Amino acid sequence: MSDLLLTLANRPGTARILKTLGLPSPTRLTRENGGFAPKPLNELRTLLLSPEGSPCQEELIRILSNAGADQESRSPLEAYEEETSQGRFQVIVYDGTMIREVSHYRSLYDHFHRLTNRLSHNAKVVLLARDFTSETDPELAALSRGVEGFTKSLAKEIGKKGSTANLIYVNQGTDSHLEMPLRFLCSHHSAFISGQALRLNNQLAQPDALPLTNTLSGKMALVTGCAGGIGAETAHRLSQEGCQVICLDIPAVEDSLNHLANEINGIPLPLDITQPDAIETLSSFIRQHSDGLDVIVHNAGITRDKSLAKMPAHYWDSVISVNLAAILKIDQHLIKEKLIKPEGRIICLSSISGIAGNFGQSNYATTKAALMGYAKAQAQALIAEGITVNAIAPGFIETNMTAAMPVLTREAGRRLNALSQGGPPRDVAEAIAFMASPGAYGVTGQTLRVCGLGIMGA
C-alpha cells in the first residue's frame, strides 16, 4: 500500500508544506534490487575512523578496499575539511575497539560532533566495539554497553535523512568474521536496519568457501509461508543468491505457489505444516529433491488477534500451533534425520510484538518471543556442526496484513521509528539473505530487528 506522506515529503513542491505543518518528512530510502555485489562500496564516499594501534585496523582496511571503497584512516579535523571540499560521506566506519576507559568515550564525541550533520542522505554508519558485556570487570561491561546507547541515539538523529547507524561487537578472534556483516551493514541491502547490535561469535569454524557474491550458489533452501508477502520476497531474494528454493505453503494457495516456483526455478510444496503427517511428507520431499537443506526459513505465521479476555481458545491454539509448535517439531525431526547440512542456516521469523508485547496479541507475542529464546538455545546446541540459528524481528512491514489495519493504527505503526516509514517485505528478505550467507558464520543465537529502530521495545 502506498505511503502518501513519504511521496509528498520527497516532492519538491509539497515537502516544504509538510515541514510548515510540522508533519514528519521521511526520506525515501535507497535500496538494492540485485544480489550482493562484488564491490558494494564502489562510488560511495567512505571514511574509516580507526585509531593507531587498533588490532582491527589492518583487517578493516582490507575489507573496505575489497568492497571497493577508496578510504583511509583520518583524524576528525581532516575528515571534516575534506568533506566540506569534496562532498558528504556516504559510509563511515568507526573503530571503537580500543575503548578501555571512560575518557576514551571522548573520541565518540570528537568524531561524530562534526560529522553527523555532514553525512549524505541514506548514509551508513557502522561502529565497532569490543564485547565486554559479560565480563566480570563492571567498568569494561559498562563501556561496551555505552557504545550501544550511543549507536541508537545517533541512529535516531540521522534517521530523518534516511541514514542508519549500527554496531558490531567484535571479540579477540572474531576480526576475520567481520567481512560479510560489515559489507551488509555498509550497503543499501540493510536500508531498514538501524540502531542494532550484531555480536560475532568465535566458536564457529570458518567455512571452506566464503563467497561474497552469489553467496548461495548450488545450495538448497526451504521457505515456509512462501505465498505470503515476506515469504515470496525471501524466495526471490535467496534465488538471486543462486539458491534453489523449496516453496512451501498451504494447499489452498497452490496456484500462487506454483506461479512463484515457476518464476524462480523453485520447487513448490503445498503442505500445511500443522497436519499430523506434515513432518514425514516434508522429510521425504527433501530427500527426493536433495541431500539435505542448507537453509531453512521458518516464515509461515498467522495472527488471530483479540484481547485475552475475549480470545476464543481456538485463536490461542491455532497461533501456538502454526507459529511455534510446528517449527519446533520440524527442526527436531530434520536435525535428528541429518537433513540440515553442516554449516546450515536456520532462520525464524519473530516480531517486534515478541519483544515489546502488543495489546490483543498475547498468543502471537508468546510465540514470537519463544522463537527468540529458541534461536539462542538451539544455536548453542548446534555450534559444533557450524549450523547457525537466528531470529529476525520485523517491525512495520508494508504487507496485506498491515494494509488491513485501521488507518490511525497504520499511520502510528509507520511513523514510530527513526526512519518514519514502514519497510517493504524486501527489507526483511535482505536480512534473511545476509543471515543465510556463509559469511555470516559468526552470527548465531541472535535476534536482528528489521524495524528502522521502531520505538516499540527498543
Ligand code: NAD
Ligand atoms: P502473510 O500472511 O502474508 O504470509 C504468511 C504465509 O504463511 C501465508 O502465505 C500463509 O498461507 C502461510 N501459512 C499460514 N499457516 C500455514 C501453515 N499451517 N502451513 C503452511 N503455511 C502456512 O504474512 P507476512 O506478513 O508475509 O509475514 C511472514 C512472517 O513474518 C510471519 O511469521 C509473521 O508473523 C512475521 N512478521 C510479519 C510482520 C509484518 O509487518 N508483515 C511483522 C512482524 C513479523
